Amino acid sequence: MKLVFAGTPEVAVPALDALLASGRHEVAAVVTRPDAPAGRGRRLVASPVAERAEEAGIEVLKPAKPKDPEFLERLREIGPDCCPVVAYGALLPRVALDVPAHGWVNLHFSLLPAWRGAAPVQHAIMAGDEITGASTFLIEEGLDSGPVYGTVTEEIRPTDTSGDLLTRLAFAGAGLLAATMDGIEDGTLKAVPQPAEGVTLAPKVNVEDARVDWNAPALRVDRVVRGCTPAPGAWTTFRGERLKLIQVTPVPDRTDLAPGQISAGKNNVYVGTGSYGVELLWVQAQGKKPMRAADWARGVRIGEGERLGG
Numbered sequence: 450m451k452l453v454f455a456g457t458p459e460v461a462v463p464a465l466d467a468l469l470a471s472g473r474h475e476v477a478a479v480v481t482r483p484d485a486p487a488g489r490g491r492r493l494v495a496s497p498v499a500e501r502a503e504e505a506g507i508e509v510l511k512p513a514k515p516k517d518p519e520f521l522e523r524l525r526e527i528g529p530d531c532c533p534v535v536a537y538g539a540l541l542p543r544v545a546l547d548v549p550a551h552g553w554v555n556l557h558f559s560l561l562p563a564w565r566g567a568a569p570v571q572h573a574i575m576a577g578d579e580i581t582g583a584s585t586f587l588i589e590e591g592l593d594s595g596p597v598y599g600t601v602t603e604e605i606r607p608t609d610t611s612g613d614l615l616t617r618l619a620f621a622g623a624g625l626l627a628a629t630m631d632g633i634e635d636g637t638l639k640a641v642p643q644p645a646e647g648v649t650l651a652p653k654v655n656v657e658d659a660r661v662d663w664n665a666p667a668l669r670v671d672r673v674v675r676g677c678t679p680a681p682g683a684w685t686t687f688r689g690e691r692l693k694l695i696q697v698t699p700v701p702d703r704t705d706l707a708p709g710q711i712s713a714g715k716n717n718v719y720v721g722t723g724s725y726g727v728e729l730l731w732v733q734a735q736g737k738k739p740m741r742a743a744d745w746a747r748g749v750r751i752g753e754g755e756r757l758g759g
Contacts, residue, residue: 450474450530451474452468452476452531454476454480455533456480456534457482457496457538458538461497461498461619462498462501468627471631473634474630477507477527478529479502480515481496482496482538525548531549531551533553533554533630534554535556535626546589552587553587554598554626554629555585555586555588555595557586559581559582562593563578563649566592566650566651567652567653571654572649573614573676575672575676575677580602580604581605582601582603585599595643596642596643597640599625599638608675611678611679659681659682660683660684661685661757663685663709663720663723663758667699667725668699668724678695682695688755691735693734695730696729697720699726700728701725704725704726705726708722708723709756711746711751717743
């Protein structure tokens with residue numbers, strides 16, 4: 450089939466690579482978000498998908514909105530049979546959805562209908578799920594509600610951050626998306642409507658969502674830290690300033706600390722929660738680089754009875 454691939458961040462690049470390597474389909478163009486300011490200089494930078502497409506010599510389309518007439522006209526000129534999508538980042542209007550004969554097929558990083566929305570991996574970790582996966586489905590105008598072509602499953606490991614898990618799903622999902630394109634082309638794959646039961650939502654995780662509640666149980670604290678790493682970054686406060694929490698681990702035998710209370714030794718830093726303690730392993734103070742929590746504690750000279758979280 451002739452394909453137009455839509456995607457923006459680094460997590461979409463493995464799927465684009467899989468389609469380019471398949472040898473069965475032609476990726477005629479790529480649709481991605483416009484260049485965005487990045488870095489200290491805030492200079493405009495092309496998306497990872499745009500950079501990969503340019504390396505491969507593929508036409509890159511960067512509409513401000515996918516309903517822009519110039520974009521729609523060019524899409525019709527290309528005449529794709531199908532448009533595979535991975536984390537494109539903009540809602541597709543009906544007028545765009547109707548262009549390819551086989552529609553737009555999205556690779557979503559959950560087992561639908563669970564975790565529909567922008568942050569399925571983060572929510573799966575924070576909810577304590579043991580299994581997640583990726584799904585390919587036909588995009589319709591509802592939120593991730595279209596019929597499903599196929600899925601792959603992935604275990605959530607006890608120490609997984611959302612970054613770790615998303616990386617594995619990006620590669621597993623890339624193979625699924627390529628196989629879905631093959632099945633659509635040869636007519637062996639039919640999309641199955643999602644069940645009405647089991648729908649959960651995964652809205653974007655904002656900075657306030659990533660604030661650690663030390664009254665919550667230790668397992669919840671651990672899940673929030675892992676689910677919000679690397680973005681938006683779990684955090685708390687210490688002496689009125691924000692402290693980023695990069696890695697913690699639950700310690701069931703530390704039951705002597707009140708929620709938020711810090712116990713700093715030579716090589717370990719423990720904090721109380723609503724159940725038992727957690728050990729801080731890596732933190733990042735404002736204006737500083739990430740460091741081992743024990744080094745941070747020595748530097749700030751924690752006093753007896755001091756707490757995180759105010």
